[in-house]
Amino acid sequence: MRVLLVYPVFPDTFWSFKHALEFVRKKAGAPPLGLLTVAALLPEPWEKRLVDMNVRALSDADIQWADMVFVSAMVIQRDSARQVIDRCRDLGVKVVAGGPLFTIEPEEFADVDHLVLNEGEITLPQFLADLEQGEPQRLYTTDQFPDITQVPVPLWHLADLKSYETVSIQFSRGCPFNCDFCNVTVLLGHRPRTKTAQQIIAELDALYALGWRRGVFFVDDNFIGNRRVLKESVLPALIEWRRDKEGLTFNTEVSINLSDDPELMRLMSEAGFNTVFVGIETPNEDSLAECNKFQNKGRDLVESVKRLHRSGLQVQGGFIVGFDSDTPRIFQQQIEFIQRSGIVTAMVGLLQAPPGTKLYERMKQEGRLISSLSGDNVNGSTNIIPRMDLEALRKGYREILDHIYSPQHYYERVRTFLQDYEPPKIHIKIDAGYVAAFFRSIYRLGIKGQERVQYWKLVFWTLFRKPRLFPLAITMAIYGFHFRRVAETHVH
Numbered sequence: 001m002r003v004l005l006v007y008p009v010f011p012d013t014f015w016s017f018k019h020a021l022e023f024v025r026k027k028a029g030a031p032p033l034g035l036l037t038v039a040a041l042l043p044e045p046w047e048k049r050l051v052d053m054n055v056r057a058l059s060d061a062d063i064q065w066a067d068m069v070f071v072s073a074m075v076i077q078r079d080s081a082r083q084v085i086d087r088c089r090d091l092g093v094k095v096v097a098g099g100p101l102f103t104i105e106p107e108e109f110a111d112v113d114h115l116v117l118n119e120g121e122i123t124l125p126q127f128l129a130d131l132e133q134g135e136p137q138r139l140y141t142t143d144q145f146p147d148i149t150q151v152p153v154p155l156w157h158l159a160d161l162k163s164y165e166t167v168s169i170q171f172s173r174g175c176p177f178n179c180d181f182c183n184v185t186v187l188l189g190h191r192p193r194t195k196t197a198q199q200i201i202a203e204l205d206a207l208y209a210l211g212w213r214r215g216v217f218f219v220d221d222n223f224i225g226n227r228r229v230l231k232e233s234v235l236p237a238l239i240e241w242r243r244d245k246e247g248l249t250f251n252t253e254v255s256i257n258l259s260d261d262p263e264l265m266r267l268m269s270e271a272g273f274n275t276v277f278v279g280i281e282t283p284n285e286d287s288l289a290e291c292n293k294f295q296n297k298g299r300d301l302v303e304s305v306k307r308l309h310r311s312g313l314q315v316q317g318g319f320i321v322g323f324d325s326d327t328p329r330i331f332q333q334q335i336e337f338i339q340r341s342g343i344v345t346a347m348v349g350l351l352q353a354p355p356g357t358k359l360y361e362r363m364k365q366e367g368r369l370i371s372s373l374s375g376d377n378v379n380g381s382t383n384i385i386p387r388m389d390l391e392a393l394r395k396g397y398r399e400i401l402d403h404i405y406s407p408q409h410y411y412e413r414v415r416t417f418l419q420d421y422e423p424p425k426i427h428i429k430i431d432a433g434y435v436a437a438f439f440r441s442i443y444r445l446g447i448k449g450q451e452r453v454q455y456w457k458l459v460f461w462t463l464f465r466k467p468r469l470f471p472l473a474i475t476m477a478i479y480g481f482h483f484r485r486v487a488e489t490h491v492h
Contacts, residue, residue: 075375
């Protein structure tokens with residue numbers, strides 16, 4: 001059996017880092033973890049190939065080589081996924097589809113031959129068993145959550161690793177919280193399920209053996225959902241593992257209450273974590289209560305962020321406007337919070353209601369759903385009718401992005417962050433690619449760019465005040481270029 005695994009195009013959005021990747025000459029952020037894991041679950045004798053359309057084009061010859069094409073995608077990849085499915089149908093090759101996009105809206109893909117939905121560790125073996133008997137069904141779904149201690153090491157060798165800036169691995173699935181707008185618990189449940197330390201080390205060993213020395217993103221929706229396993233097993237194992245290693249910095253997603261646990265912050269920093277994404281959402285307490293984001297309520301969010309910075313964990317933040325409790329004052333509140341906190345990577349979006357969430361059901365009951373979910377966090381779209389006038393909401397949203405990603409305010413925020421940040425003591429080799437990216441930044445940002453004055457101020461400020469953080473400062477300057485381009489393209 002010949003299987004072609006296809007990852008559709010990820011459009012130019014906030015998290016694509018398309019314009020930043022140009023500086024390091026990489027084609028995409030990370031290889032598709034889901035498909036590489038599926039590949040490891042398929043029978044070993046089968047022939048497997050991966051085409052990540054973010055790295056290279058999908059040819060008719062690729063499709064015609066295969067007996068089946070496996071497609072996995074997120075919502076934002078919907079248009080590209082449809083094109084892949086259409087091409088396979090025209091060429092007479094069967095399509096097997098799974099992943100978040102197809103699990104959330106299976107009714108939209110009537111032309112897919114086999115939908116293998118939810119978590120593949122349960123539904124894929126069912127499909128394979130039926131296929132072996134010559135009676136594969138069209139739809140496989142489950143409301144059960146698998147034991148992920150049995151998940152195999154992804155087949156990293158199928159990916160052209162040199163084309164990527166980072167790779168992804170996973171420690172846990174599920175989140176203990178219950179935010180109204182989030183579909184993580186719909187897809188993965190409330191009880192965090194974890195891999196063993198041995199599994200994580202095996203995955204890292206496999207990557208290291210392939211020569212990987214760059215960043216590793218733990219894709220958990222809340223990495224600290226099971227603190228006991230982290231503290232007692234996984235983090236000590238990571239600390240021990242990296243004693244004779246170089247490179248491989250880690251980043252992940254956490255809830256803000258990590259800032260309440262000095263021991264956990266210390267262990268994460270020692271293990272090699274230097275960046276965490278946190279769903280801040282809003283400084284408005286009424287809006288936090290409205291969306292059930294109780295873990296963020298009743299605390300000094302700015303101080304929580306700064307504690308994480310001082311512990312060696314750079315905070316990337318997610319923010320939302322458009323809650324029913326938001327007033328016209330919210331736009332300035334978001335700006336002030338983002339600037340004061342020193343959150344350099346600030347993703348701000350309009351409130352959206354993914355299918356299956358409590359918010360979606362409430363909006364449906366109130367007759368306030370207006371379109372399908374775009375999957376893009378920063379294009380100024382929403383699939384609900386907000387309480388606030390929609391045009392006023394979009395105008396305020398544009399004002400936030402114009403402010404926080406203007407060169408002056410962006411570079412001010414970088415300096416605020418660098419003043420607080422205490423980086424983890426990890427040996428990172430500065431390779432030729434990073435050096436080349438620095439020289440490209442001099443030309444594109446320091447000579448040609450509208451931010452050239454701020455760029456040189458940051459260069460000299462960092463060299464004199466925080467020389468150890470100079471590579472990070474340049475990286476952030478490059479990120480700012482990307483964020484500004486995305487805002488200019490998609491919001492105006």
